[in-house]
Amino acid sequence: MNREQKAEIIDSLAKKIADFNFIYITDVSTLDSQKTSDLRRSFFNNGVEMIVAKNTLVEKAIEKSEKQFGGLVDTLKGNTALLFSTDSKSPAKIIKEFRKDKTKPYLKGAYIDSDIFIGDDQLDALIKLKSRNELIGEVIGLLQSPAKNVVSALQSSGGKLAGIIKTLSEKPE
Helix, strand or coil, rough: CHHHHHHHHHHHHHHHHHCCCCCEECCCCCCCHHHHHHHHHHHHHHHCCCEEECCHHHHHHHHHHCCHHHHHHHHCCCCEEEECCCCCCCCHHHHHCCCCCCCEEEEEEEECCCCECCCHHHHHHHCCCCHHHHHHHHHHHHHHHHHHHHHHHHHHHHHHHHHHHHHHHHHCC
């Protein structure tokens, strides 16, 4: 691979890294070609893009993207596959599902909306993360709850109050 080809790969990776907010770094070594193909298919079917690249090229692409990957750069050893997703949970769920009876793919780390997760032990934490839309929905639900209670109380009290007034107005003097 000549310098121009390496520069193209670095530019392409840097653009992807800059464009995506959910990036996973995994190790898929020791998977045979059939299992790797099955894994790629699972990722593709769930909107996750998998790219295998040399660690030095990935490191240069990270530097070029200007995102702060912190300790994730230290995980770039051995075989490395990058996973790019528009959903924070999908790659973690697929990895966990895929390796029910295997140890690979191994999660080296993840970059989730500027938060850094390092190590395979973070896989369950990544699966439990709530998306931005889920959090917004919960906040809206919490904000609506007191308002619903007030409206409900006013409606029921209003019915009682109207009944009392009607009864009093019909009462003979």
